[in-house]
Amino acid sequence: MKVLGIETSCDETGVAVYDSADGIVAEALYSQIEIHERFGGVVPELASRDHAARLAPMIGNVVAEAGITLRDLDAVAYTAGPGLIGALMVGGSLAASLGYALGIPVIPVHHMEAHLLAAMLEPGPPAFPFLALLVSGGHTQLVAVSGLGDYELLGATLDDAAGEAFDKVARLLELPYPGGPALAKLAESGDPGAYALPRPLLNKGLELSFSGLKTAVLRLLERLGSAARDGGQGAQIRADIAASFQAAVVETLVNKCGLAMRSTGLERLVIAGGVGANRDLRRTLKERGQRDGYAVHYPRPALCTDNGAMIAYAGWCRRATAGTGLPRIEARPRWPLEALEPITSGAS
Ligand SMILES: Nc1ncnc2c1ncn2[C@@H]1O[C@H](COP(=O)(O)OP(=O)(O)OP(=O)(O)O)[C@@H](O)[C@H]1O
Ligand SMILES: [Mg+2]
Numbered sequence: 445m446k447v448l449g450i451e452t453s454c455d456e457t458g459v460a461v462y463d464s465a466d467g468i469v470a471e472a473l474y475s476q477i478e479i480h481e482r483f484g485g486v487v488p489e490l491a492s493r494d495h496a497a498r499l500a501p502m503i504g505n506v507v508a509e510a511g512i513t514l515r516d517l518d519a520v521a522y523t524a525g526p527g528l529i530g531a532l533m534v535g536g537s538l539a540a541s542l543g544y545a546l547g548i549p550v551i552p553v554h555h556m557e558a559h560l561l562a563a564m565l566e567p568g569p570p571a572f573p574f575l576a577l578l579v580s581g582g583h584t585q586l587v588a589v590s591g592l593g594d595y596e597l598l599g600a601t602l603d604d605a606a607g608e609a610f611d612k613v614a615r616l617l618e619l620p621y622p623g624g625p626a627l628a629k630l631a632e633s634g635d636p637g638a639y640a641l642p643r644p645l646l647n648k649g650l651e652l653s654f655s656g657l658k659t660a661v662l663r664l665l666e667r668l669g670s671a672a673r674d675g676g677q678g679a680q681i682r683a684d685i686a687a688s689f690q691a692a693v694v695e696t697l698v699n700k701c702g703l704a705m706r707s708t709g710l711e712r713l714v715i716a717g718g719v720g721a722n723r724d725l726r727r728t729l730k731e732r733g734q735r736d737g738y739a740v741h742y743p744r745p746a747l748c749t750d751n752g753a754m755i756a757y758a759g760w761c762r763r764a765t766a767g768t769g770l771p772r773i774e775a776r777p778r779w780p781l782e783a784l785e786p787i788t789s790g791a792s
């Protein structure tokens with residue numbers, strides 16, 4: 445079975461073809477960074493317009509790269525939410541039109557479920573059940589995954605998502621957008637022990653909080669004043685702040701994962717979402733897993749951030765849920781993961 449996947453929930457246009465016999469056979473990703481960077485964040489209207497301009501030609505190219513034609517597709521999957529409403533509508537409209545014209549099922553996909561399943565595309569995929577750490581630009585959640593669609597939210601951030609904190613602190617440090625990767629790069633030349641930054645709610649249950657940490661960085665920069673801005677010394681101070689901030693986020697996430705693994709007795713931990721691309725987080729979690737006796741799975745960095753491959757794969761897993769009759773365009777800007785229903789047949 446060949447499934448076309450379409451991702452347009454935010455500022456990346458992602459397209460891929462998943463073949464149930466061969467895996468991902470073709471994919472393309474277009475990032476809108478250049479469009480949004482001068483605004484310091486995603487401008488929803490510009491995001492929608494760019495998805496609308498790029499999506500159809502990208503689909504044509506990806507299908508050709510897969511060595512097939514549109515007529516060879518068996519289903520079309522698209523991100524139905526959560527995300528920016530206009531951006532979701534672009535992907536949903538094109539997916540429904542294609543499904544209608546080709547007479548094939550159209551499968552609405554939950555973006556966070558797709559992130560969570562991305563690790564399945566790697567060799568040696570994790571078996572159910574497992575704990576998932578979803579760490580992205582908009583979400584920070586610990587989810588007990590009993591099976592496909594069977595999710596229990598164990599804890600989540602009370603305020604900012606981890607990726608959002610990376611992006612906001614990167615802005616305070618005047619790093620280019622998107623901030624997460626830039627901050628992680630700067631942190632490589634800094635001392636993670638230079639500044640004692642808070643680890644909010646560190647040992648208190650499975651809730652998380654990152655807004656106090658961001659404010660602590662703001663106060664630190666105010667206190668340091670021009671010293672943090674000027675010359676070579678300022679550059680080193682900023683690198684030290686980046687490293688200290690990253691260490692605080694990583695320690696918090698790793699501790700929460702450890703708590704959740706102990707309290708659930710689960711044996712596998714799966715990392716998903718853009719912050720999962722962070723090298724320090726990946727290394728530290730792997731070490732902690734080895735020490736405490738659980739396996740840690742994470743997809744390669746390109747499958748952590750938004751992409752079409754995870755949508756195509758999640759669509760295949762959910763093929764049994766495709767509606768019949770004329771396709772409806774679903775776009776759900778807010779859509780809790782726990783609202784999904786378990787699927788008894790699907791992935792293999
Ligand atoms: N190496 C990295 N270190 C830290 N953060 C990173 C890294 N790479 C990406 N990020 C962060 O990951 C986020 C983007 O991830 P992703 O594309 O999964 O999020 P999103 O799609 O915007 O949000 P959501 O999936 O919650 O809707 C951004 O906040 C970005 O700064
Ligand atoms: Mg995402």
